[in-house]
Amino acid sequence: MAMIHTGDGPDDVRLHVQRLSPPDGRPPTATAVLLHGLLTDSLASWYFTVAPDLAAAGLEVVMYDQRGHGRSERPDSGYRLDAFVTDLERLLDRLEITGPVHLMGNCFGATVAFGYAVRHPERVAGICAIEAKPATESWLTEISGIFRRVVAELLGHEAESLAWLSAHRGAHTARLAKQAARLVRTTSIAEDIPESRTVSEEQLRRVRCPVLAVYGADSDLAGQEGWLESVLPGTRTVVLPGQGHWVLAEAPKHIRELLLSWTREPGAGAPAAVAPLEADAP
Template identity: 60%
Template sequence: MAFLELDGLRCHVQRLAPRDGRPPAATVVLVHGLLTDSLASYYFTLAPALAAAGVDVLMYDQRGHGRSARPQTGYRLEHFVDDLDILLDRLQLPGPFHLLGNSFGGTVAFGLAARRPEEVLSILAIESEPATPVWAAKLDRMLRRAEEQLPREETLAWVSEQHGSHTARLARSAARLLAETSLARDIPASRLPTEAELRTIRCPVLAVYGTESDLADQAAWLDTLLPSCRSTFVPGQEHSVLVETPDVVRELTLSWLRQNGAELRGPTTDERYAGRSAEPQGSVR
């Protein structure tokens, strides 16, 4: 565990080096989603498998989340992108690197790729989308609804009954985040990249959707918008693809890295995950 100061923000960072001690086959930066999410969602699902395959893995808690600081203000998308930009400089991360973003984390990844196109080898976006006016309006509705409903005991009781006590604790923490900060108002007011700026993202992009997710309908649009984007779908899943089907995401990620030049190594899938259990995590777009 490590903490770094990013222009006044105390940021919790975790890094997993290749387990065999050899030079990394690739460098992957993992970016998590909003509200109930943190780097733990990767630590218990994807990160150990990547390290076992010879990957240098960087993950961090975004501002307001996990063990990072929770300022009262400063939650526009550009602040989240700034944090990642500064973190990469502070760590002097050897590039170029791959970005993997879950939900809102994918939106941050698209923002960084537009800012640093020469340093991003590829993007794998799980249930995510670039920031657009439609995205901002949707986030506005979702965050206002969460701000209203999450503090209610009946809501938390329903979450506990349907998804377990751990998820209910995450929901309670999300309610505090919304109550104590300007996040719900800042994100819809973010500076949005223009379509021309988004089209500068020319690295390969793999967009992963659940077939039952409302985001699946945007696949054709994103494939058209980004020059090197293709989409894949996980059957029967809604938004929580990473949490509900971690094995599928692991294999998609490892295959994607190989397709984009990473000479991965390490044990077989069965050896990697034998005896490993994951505590469920959640996220909100």
């Protein structure tokens, strides 16, 4: 574990970083940077699912808690998408990781990955986007609606909401919701994210690397694969039957297999759909 400063000026933020290397001192075949989602997420969602297996397969794995999340610093303001992209940019510079990296993002983490690839297409070997989309106008509309609901439903009736979650979704889910409520209540994230800059299709076409897009068949995002493939011809899509938005947590074994195959042959793509999943466990 390490705490890394992203800069030396007033916009510096301390990020909690974890790195996993291949066993037995083997040199890594590539570097994978794992990016988590917003509010209830942290690097733990990667650490306890696929990260150790990626390292065992020969990858150098870098994970970090994004600003405001997990053990990273929680500034009062500065939560527009560009700030998260700049954090990734500066962190890689601080870690002296200059070669092309595989960016693997869950939900908002993949939106950050796309933003970084638009800025630095030459520094990205590939993007794996799990239940995510780039920062288009439709993304901004959707995420703004999510934050309106969070503010109205969670903060507006916090005690009742947390009690309901504890009773119906378990204590762990309630704890995550409590952390999310604190982040929204004590920072400007609910105002900043909806004010983020979007990217155009022309800007997205700067992304030349292979893209693996993974969706749950029951997710609201599952219908966008045709559009993403039309904008980024290097995109291949996997749709997981019987899964919703939380595919990383609920189907980790399958995600591991997809990522390991993809990093070995990133240009080979992936099938448009797979057979129904059997019961899965971390």
